[in-house]
Amino acid sequence: MYEKNGEKYFIVDSHMHYWNAAPDNWVPGAEQYAKGWIECFHAYQGLGPKETHWPIEKFQKYSEDDLMKDVFEDGYVDVAVFQPTYLKEWYKEGFNTTERNALMGERHPGKFVYNTRFDPRDGDAGIEELKRNVERFGSRGVKLYTAEWNAGSRGYKLTDPAAYRFLEVAQGLGIKNIHVHKGPTIWPLDKDAFDVSDVDHAATDFQELNFIVEHVGLPRIEDFCFMATQEPNVYAGLAVVIGGLMHARPKFFAKVMGELLFWVGEDKMTFGSDYAIWEPKWQVEGFVDWEMPNDPEFSDYPRLTTAGKKKILGLNAARLYDIKVPDECQLPEPAVA
Amino acid sequence: MTTAATDVTSAAYAALGSVRDPELDEPITDLGFVASCTVSCDGRARVRLRLPTYFCAPNFAFLMVADAYDALVATPGVLAAEVELEDHFASDAINAGVAAQAGFVASFDGEAVAELGDLRAQFLRKAVMAGTDQVCRPLAAAGATPQRLRAMTLGDVPPSGELDRLRQRRAELGLPAGDAAPLLIDPVSGERIAAEAVPLHLRRARVTRAGIEANTSICSGMFGFRYANHDREVS
Numbered sequence: 001m002y003e004k005n006g007e008k009y010f011i012v013d014s015h016m017h018y019w020n021a022a023p024d025n026w027v028p029g030a031e032q033y034a035k036g037w038i039e040c041f042h043a044y045q046g047l048g049p050k051e052t053h054w055p056i057e058k059f060q061k062y063s064e065d066d067l068m069k070d071v072f073e074d075g076y077v078d079v080a081v082f083q084p085t086y087l088k089e090w091y092k093e094g095f096n097t098t099e100r101n102a103l104m105g106e107r108h109p110g111k112f113v114y115n116t117r118f119d120p121r122d123g124d125a126g127i128e129e130l131k132r133n134v135e136r137f138g139s140r141g142v143k144l145y146t147a148e149w150n151a152g153s154r155g156y157k158l159t160d161p162a163a164y165r166f167l168e169v170a171q172g173l174g175i176k177n178i179h180v181h182k183g184p185t186i187w188p189l190d191k192d193a194f195d196v197s198d199v200d201h202a203a204t205d206f207q208e209l210n211f212i213v214e215h216v217g218l219p220r221i222e223d224f225c226f227m228a229t230q231e232p233n234v235y236a237g238l239a240v241v242i243g244g245l246m247h248a249r250p251k252f253f254a255k256v257m258g259e260l261l262f263w264v265g266e267d268k269m270t271f272g273s274d275y276a277i278w279e280p281k282w283q284v285e286g287f288v289d290w291e292m293p294n295d296p297e298f299s300d301y302p303r304l305t306t307a308g309k310k311k312i313l314g315l316n317a318a319r320l321y322d323i324k325v326p327d328e329c330q331l332p333e334p335a336v337a
Numbered sequence: 338m339t340t341a342a343t344d345v346t347s348a349a350y351a352a353l354g355s356v357r358d359p360e361l362d363e364p365i366t367d368l369g370f371v372a373s374c375t376v377s378c379d380g381r382a383r384v385r386l387r388l389p390t391y392f393c394a395p396n397f398a399f400l401m402v403a404d405a406y407d408a409l410v411a412t413p414g415v416l417a418a419e420v421e422l423e424d425h426f427a428s429d430a431i432n433a434g435v436a437a438q439a440g441f442v443a444s445f446d447g448e449a450v451a452e453l454g455d456l457r458a459q460f461l462r463k464a465v466m467a468g469t470d471q472v473c474r475p476l477a478a479a480g481a482t483p484q485r486l487r488a489m490t491l492g493d494v495p496p497s498g499e500l501d502r503l504r505q506r507r508a509e510l511g512l513p514a515g516d517a518a519p520l521l522i523d524p525v526s527g528e529r530i531a532a533e534a535v536p537l538h539l540r541r542a543r544v545t546r547a548g549i550e551a552n553t554s555i556c557s558g559m560f561g562f563r564y565a566n567h568d569r570e571v572s
Binding site for chain 1: 360391392393394395396441448450451452453456459463478540544547551554555558559561562563
C-alpha cells in the first residue's frame with residue numbers, strides 16, 4: 001500500500017518478472033540472441049531515473065531478496081502478477097517460466113498471482129502443459145508473447161486456428177485474463193508484427209475473456225486505442241508507458257495518458273512495473289504525483305483524479321484477478337467519477 | 338582523400354538524409370542511425386547503419402538498408418555501394434540480401450510472402466494522419482472549427498514546414514497534394530472526409546501523431562543508452 005496526503009492506494013503490480021538471463025542459462029549456439037534480448041531490456045531500464053539503473057550483471061540475474069525488497073518492501077506493491085516469458089530457444093531453463101516464478105512465490109504466501117502461458121504451435125503437448133500448470137499453480141491468466149521463436153517459426157497471431165483452440169481450452173479451464181505482448185517478429189515477416197487487429201478479432205469471439213494488451217500496443221498505440229474503444233473486454237496494460245516515458249519524456253507521457261484516458265478510460269487501464277526492467281517505487285510515487293499539464297496543448301484531454309489513480313494502480317487489476325482489497329483502500333460509494 | 342572524394346562523400350551523406358525510418362518518419366541521419374559514411378577515391382561508398390535495439394523489426398530494418406543502398410548508388414560519383422547493418426539479429430540476412438539486390442522474400446527464405454511495398458504504404462498513411470494533426474492543430478488553436486477545416490484546401494493553409502511535409506507524404510502515396518486538394522482526406526481513398534466524420538478523423542490524426550512521437554521518444558532514448566555505453570566501452 002502507498003499512502004500520500006491521507007489517501008491510501010492499494011497497489012497491484014500486474015506485470016512483473018523473475019528471470020534468469022545470465023550466461024549460465026544461455027543455449028549453446030543461441031548466445032547472441034540471449035545476450036541481445038537482455039541487453040535490449042537493459043536499455044529500456046536506461047529510460048528510468050539514473051539512480052535506479054543496475055549494472056548488466058545484476059540485471060541478468062537478480063535474487064529473490066532483491067525482488068522482495070524492490071517490489072514489496074520499497075515498492076509499495078500489495079500483490080504482484082507474475083507474467084512468464086519462456087524463450088526456451090535462447091535460455092536453457094527458459095527466461096522466466098511459470099515454475100521458476102511459483103517456486104519462489106511459494107515462500108511468500110499471498111504476495112503473488114501466478115499467470116502461466118501457452119504457445120499455439122506446441123499442439124497437444126502444449127494443451128496438456130497448460131492443463132497441468134492451471135491445476136498446479138491455480139493460474140487465472142496467461143501471458144502470450146506472439147513473437148516467440150519456436151522450431152523455425154518466428155511467431156504467430158491470435159487469429160491462427162491453433163491459437164483459437166488454445167483460447168477455447170484456456171477458457172474451459174477457468175482462465176479469465178489474456179495478457180498479450182507483441183514483439184518484432186511474426187509470420188509472415190513482411191507484415192507489421194506489432195499489428196493488434198488479431199486481438200480485436202479474438203476479443204470479439206471470446207467475450208468471456210479479458211484481453212490486456214501490454215505496453216498499450218506500443219509501438220502501435222493509435223491502432224490499440226481505436227480497437228480498445230470498440231471492444232469492452234480489452235484493457236490497456238501500462239507497463240512501459242509509465243516506466244519508459246514518465247521520467248524520460250514527460251511531455252509525451254502526458255500525451256499518451258491523455259489519449260488512453262480518452263479512448264480507453266481509467267476503468268480499463270492497469271499498472272504494471274515490468275520489474276526488473278524498472279523498480280515500482282519511483283513509478284508509483286511519480287504516478288500519484290503526476291497531473292495532466294495545464295498547457296493549452298493538453299487542454300482537450302480528460303483529467304485524472306485521485307480516484308482514477310487508485311483504479312489504475314490497483315483496483316482495476318484487483319477486479320480482474322478477484323484480489324481482496326482492504327476497506328480503507330476502496331473508493332467511497334458511490335464511486336467518484 | 339582528394340577533394341573530389343570528399344565532395345562525393347558529402348553528397349552521399351546528404352543522399353542518406355532522404356532515407357527515413359518508416360515507423361518514425363524521420364531521416365536516418367537525424368536519428369543517428371548512420372554510424373559512418375565514406376566514399377573511396379574510386380567511387381566505392383561504404384556505410385554502416387545501427388539501430389536502437391538488437392531486435393528492431395527486421396522488415397523496417399531491411400527497408401532502411403535497401404533505401405540507403407538505392408540513395409547511394411543514385412549519387413553522382415558513387416560507382417558502387419556497400420551498406421552494412423550492425424548489431425542486429427538479422428544483420429547477415431539483410432546485408433547479404435540488399436547487396437545481392439535480392440528483395441525481401443528471397444532474403445528471408447520461407448519467412449516472408451511479399452515484398453514490403455504495402456508495409457511502407459501503411460506507414461506512410463500513418464505519417465499523413467500525424468501530419469494532418471501537425472497542420473490542423475495551430476489552425477484550430479487560431480479558431481478554425483472542424484467544419485472550417487473540412488472546407489479548407491491545402492492552398493488555404495499558411496505556408497509551413499509541416500505543410501510541406503504533409504504534401505510530400507501525400508504525394509508519395511499518390512494522394513492529392515496540390516493547392517486545390519482538400520486539407521482533410523481519407524489516407525486510403527484520397528476522398529474528402531464526410532462532414533459527420535470530421536471530429537473522429539481529427540481525433541485519429543491526433544492519436545496517430547502521439548503514437549509516433551511516443552515511439553520515437555522510446556527509440557531515441559534506447560539508442561542513446563545503447564551507443565553511449567558502447568562508445569564508452571571502445572574509447
